[in-house]
Amino acid sequence: MTDGTGAQPAADPAADAGWPDRPPRMGFFTDTSVCIGCKACEVACKEWNLVPEQGMDLLGMSYDNTGALTANSWRHVAFIEQPRPAAATPEPVATPEPVATPEPVATPEPVATPGPAAAPAGDGAPAGPEFLGMPGSGPPGRSGGAAGRTDFRWLMMSDVCKHCTRAACLDVCPTGALFRTEFGTVVVQEDICNGCGYCIPACPYGVIDQRRGDGRAWKCTLCYDRIGAGMTPACAQACPTESIQYGPLDELRDRAAGRVAALHEAGVADARLYGHDPADGVGGDGAFFLLLDEPEVYGLPPDPVVTTxxxxxxxxxxxxxxxxxxxxxxxxxxxxxx
Structure with missing residues (x-):
């Protein structure tokens, strides 16, 4: 993992797999800074790949109804809610005392006359110090004192199989069900998988899973059937903000480095790339990410290593x-x- 500078050319695992005539290595760049958590990628993945549904479970604490990558969730949109203390209110700057001026001559007070009722505030909330029986406060989230308030930040990330350059799952598969495609991606052939499960602990990211009642291993194929026909993977096609970008891996890495530099210039110092460095423990990933915090916050290993x-x-x-x-x-x- 680096900050987006000094990128090296991406490796070509398809050549090592014996593909003589091959296209450029293809992959995903997921920019979490523009992810809105809409889950369109999850739905598109399930619809195109006929991935079974697994019920509705909000996990008791989040809008995240999938929880992790599983045999029935090949894309997982993570919701991370980060509490952050509100910014401290600056102390008022001392001002000089005003010069004394003569007191004005008293004038008789005007006779009180009935007037119109107080108009509502501009956002539709009633004016005044009381709102819904709460003295001294306004509508929740709109007004009120900053003391004691906690601000929150949502971090959202669409996770997926990393399609590692050095994929341990390929090393341990005894049947050849897992294979490297001409695009450099890693695919499971479900009709060859015998359900041994060796690939599951071999994955450093915990991506691969066995389907209950089936026993075979399942994961993202990077829509091998679609990209073979010159189409965009379903998740990237459905993403409304272009958080998920698909294309030649070298181009994506250049684009990602430029994006990180732009965020740094805009003051987002925490922006960094994850999984794009060929010098990391898995030789770089075919699906890498722009993160706004440490990898552990997103449930990613900080230093992944090929387990074989x-x-x-x-x-x-x-x-x-x-x-x-x-x-x-x-x-x-x-x-x-x-």
């Missing part, structure tokens, strides 16, 4: 140990008297 990185070394050590044991056995049996 040590497998070659482990196999070499296991092979060496087996050879050593075999040699010891040969020496032991060869030295026995006949």
């Amino acid at each position: 990185r040590d497998l070659p070394r482990m196999w070499r050590r296991a092979g060496l140990a087996a050879l050593t044991m075999a040699a010891a056995a040969v020496v032991a049996f060869a030295g026995r008297p006949r």
Whole structure:
């Protein structure tokens, strides 16, 4: 993860997978700074890919009715509500005392006459110090003193499979159900998956899940059927704010770096990119994000690592140990008297 500067060219995992004639690597750039939490991406994904519904559950605390990426939620719009103390009211600046002036001559008070009722405030709220029986306050969220008030910020993010450059799920799949496409994405072939579940703990992001009553693994395919026909993935097509952007990965990374720079110039110092760096623990992601806070706030690992990185070394050590044991056995049996 970096701040968007010094980007390197994206790796080409499709070439490593043996695709000789291949298009540019395609991917997602999700700009969370413009996500409005409408969930159009979730609905479009379910409709196009025929993903089963999983009921309505607000989790008791949020508008987030999915909670996480699952076998039945290939896109998950996270809602993070951040409480922030209200800004302190600046102390008034001392002003010089006014110069004394002669008191005006008293004039008789005018006779009180009945007048029209007080007009409502401009926003439709009644004027005056009392609103709905609450002395000294106005409509909730519209007026009232700042003392003791807490302001909130909504962080919204449409999460998805990262389509890692070095995908551990591919390394552990024993049937070849998971494969690397010519676009550099990772797809599960459900008709080959045997439900072993090895890919689930192998994913450093916790993306892959088994469907209850089915047993097979399911996740985002980056709409492999659509992009193969030259179409945009359903989620990106449906996003009304272009928070989800689809295209060649190198172009998306350049665009993302420019977006981060623009936000920094606008004073959004917390803006940063996540998952676009080829030097990270998974070789960079095919789906990366612009975040407005630390990755942990969004439920993302701060330093993801391909979980099978040590497998070659482990196999070499296991092979060496087996050879050593075999040699010891040969020496032991060869030295026995006949």
